[in-house]
Amino acid sequence: MSSSMNNISMQSTKSKRLIQGLKKNTIGWTFILLAILGISAFYLYPMIQAFLLSLQSGMGSNLDYVGLDNYVRLFNDPTFLKALSNTMLFLIIQVPVMIVLALVFSVMLNDPTLKLRGFFRTAIFLPAVTSLVAYAVIFKYLFAQDGFINDFLINMNILSDPINFLADPFWAKITIIIAITWRWTGYNMIFYLSALQNVDKSIYEAARIDGASSIQQFFYITIPVLKPIILFTSIVSTIGTLQLFDEVMNITSGGPGNETLTISMYIYNLSFEYTPDFGYAATVSYVILLLVVVFSFIQFKVAGDRS
Amino acid sequence: MNKIKRIFTYVFLSIATFVSIFPFLWMCISMTNKSVDVTRGRLIPGSHLFENITNLFQNYNIITSIVNSLIVAVITTVLTLLIGSLAGYGFEIFRSKGKDVVFNILILSMMIPFAAIMIPLYRLFGRISATAPLFGIDTLAAVILPTVITAFFVFFFRQNTKMFARDLVEAGRMDGLGEIGIFFRIFVPSMKTTYAAAAIIAFMNSWNNYLWPLIVLQSPENHTIPLLISTLGAGYSPDYGVIMTAIVIATLPTALVFFLMQKHFVAGMMGSVKG
CATH class of the missing domain: 1.10.3720.10 (MetI-like)
Incomplete structure (x- = not known):
């Protein structure tokens, strides 16, 4: 009887700690959110865009996919x-x-x-x-x-x-x-x-x-x-x-x-x-x-x- | 033998010093001379300083450029410090496996050369122009946005957070401060040196930035100082005295920061290697 009580209270402190941990983790993510958004938008996304662009050719904004033609052209x-x-x-x-x-x-x-x-x-x-x-x-x-x-x-x-x-x-x-x-x-x-x-x-x-x-x-x-x-x-x-x-x-x-x-x-x-x-x-x-x-x-x- | 080595060292260092300083001397002297005298190689200060300054301020966009450069550099520096330190603190204090993975991805972006992303960035801001012209091509906001957060500063602040006493965070929690409160009331005030060093790098980078503003700014009234100098320098019949005055003005802020805060300045440059 008392051992099961113990078990329950242990579980509840455990889950309490888990919730606290999760909370802290979420707060942690909010601290780094702006940096992640900024670097993704202005570094990582353009990097992918540059690759897609490198497969296209044309003047100004009239671009068509040309496969690896640009790389051959180099x-x-x-x-x-x-x-x-x-x-x-x-x-x-x-x-x-x-x-x-x-x-x-x-x-x-x-x-x-x-x-x-x-x-x-x-x-x-x-x-x-x-x-x-x-x-x-x-x-x-x-x-x-x-x-x-x-x-x-x-x-x-x-x-x-x-x-x-x-x-x-x-x-x-x-x-x-x-x-x-x-x-x-x-x-x-x-x-x-x-x-x-x-x-x-x-x-x-x-x-x-x-x-x-x-x-x-x-x-x-x-x-x-x-x-x-x-x-x-x-x-x-x-x-x-x-x-x-x-x-x-x-x-x-x-x-x-x-x-x-x-x-x-x-x-x-x-x-x-x-x-x-x-x-x-x-x-x-x-x-x-x-x-x-x-x-x-x-x-x-x-x-x-x-x- | 040792004496010869000594003499050689002094001669070598003196030549290096002269070569390093000469362009500075030359621009300061040329600033006081007429354009013709500058081309004639005159190395004595002249009496044309006042004329050069009035000419520069009356006939060129120097004031607008200084103001634009200041706006861009100050906003960039403030936002860089805020976002960079929040992230560096977050990665270190709330360390988790998932965050470490994200951190490593962000660090990889330090390898991305700006030249590799400038075309997509330009096109991105072209699209932004269509919906939010205040942040689009030919605005100072477009100059600021992509330079505000770089992985370097996240890395820099994380490295420096390692030297921050973690007990203070616990103490803050005991006192009932929220996590944001702990950051602004405990972390920020105790990391002044780190912020000073970061501010110097961020300000210098922004004040001297050339390629991105060159691409994204079109109208002369939006030009920053480096763009103005570049335009003046490329002119067909340049007025050397006037250009040298502009260059001295452009160099002044960074030189002042260097001489007034040499320690922080060097600490900032070395920041990326610490740790």
């Missing part, structure tokens, strides 16, 4: 291939150069005996404060044919005639690479610096006693310690460079010819500059998504294999 589209190879070139040259530079700066600035450390750090980080459009316009003027860079190089007797940086296929690419590197090196440096500050100084001390040179210390201590953060920054930079738009749009507008055209700019042109072809533009945009996924995967793999 391979025969010289402008797309140009945009793809330009983007890859920016990626393969700019990201490693920037990361190496940022690493060198951070190792130099991590030395507590260095004077003016705070000043150097702030100065090198400062470009990260600018808006992309603002610094792009400044670089456009600095690298103009009658711009400051040419004046400076001629005055220093490095050049005899000005280089038309923005109208030359080779120099236009270099200008873009220099610009992005200027903007983002200090930003990446800050990540490495803060990671380095968490490294136990005695490791370096021990290495020095064992006779390791600073280059050896760099490769055998600093790099392994920073590996996770290098991976993180290289993924972020890769994703950023694959979407390169603001700088190219404002420095060269993709020119000369299509020599600095990027994939993002091509998507923009296909949708808003030429006769709009949203279906094909969506197909090109899926290429960016694919590249982002593939590159992130490769970087994870490469970093994982070394450990």
Whole structure:
């Protein structure tokens, strides 16, 4: 008798707890509801829409389903291939150069005996404060044919005639690479610096006693310690460079010819500059998504294999 | 040997510093010069600052653009902090298996490049225009809406909620506060640093955003600062002094925030890696 009473009261506390748990769970869901709605409406739904669009073709809003035609068209589209190879070139040259530079700066600035450390750090980080459009316009003027860079190089007797940086296929690419590197090196440096500050100084001390040179210390201590953060920054930079738009749009507008055209700019042109072809533009945009996924995967793999 | 290394370090860092700072110096100096002097490469401050400023404010839409940018950036920042922290708090404090699955899906959306969704977004707002023109193409609301909530901020706030003392939630419940009350009266006030860092990133992202406003805003009176600068910069016979003045104005807010709140600023940038 008493045991069954016990049973009932136990059950009732159990169900009480269950109801309370459910209530809490429901409240929890209301907290995250807005975020779920927002991200679904403005990220996930457009992602699906972009895929459906990529199977359609036509001008403006007169679209017909054409299956995989758009994807086939990619391979025969010289402008797309140009945009793809330009983007890859920016990626393969700019990201490693920037990361190496940022690493060198951070190792130099991590030395507590260095004077003016705070000043150097702030100065090198400062470009990260600018808006992309603002610094792009400044670089456009600095690298103009009658711009400051040419004046400076001629005055220093490095050049005899000005280089038309923005109208030359080779120099236009270099200008873009220099610009992005200027903007983002200090930003990446800050990540490495803060990671380095968490490294136990005695490791370096021990290495020095064992006779390791600073280059050896760099490769055998600093790099392994920073590996996770290098991976993180290289993924972020890769994703950023694959979407390169603001700088190219404002420095060269993709020119000369299509020599600095990027994939993002091509998507923009296909949708808003030429006769709009949203279906094909969506197909090109899926290429960016694919590249982002593939590159992130490769970087994870490469970093994982070394450990 | 060590001395040579030292000297090399200083020379290298000095060059890097000069290269980093020079464009800032150049734009500040050019802002005080006539357009011709800027092209002539004049590196001494001139006396044309006042003319450049009056010219910019009288002949270009700078005031409208500043106001538009401020409206967009302030509303975006407030909504981002609200929605992001509610969600980050919800995912962490009311943790459940189902929510963790949803969280992982949301995090995956961080991988989606904006370029991949801009066409459908544009078309979505085109359809919204037909029924609710106040939120459609060529409105500031359309600039704000898709940028208000990103998975990054949900992630950021969840990571930071991990450092929040959970006992305080229990204590709040004992005191008879509702869950919303606990959030606003206990959680928000105790996470000021986190909010400051998030506010800085959200404001900067919004203030500097270019591609989406470029697509969605058409009429010049709706343009934000980056759009105005881009238009000025692409002009056929640009007045360099005036453009440099506009660029300095555009850079000022973010530079000020950086110098006044350096610690929060860096904390904000690093936010995504903590944890």
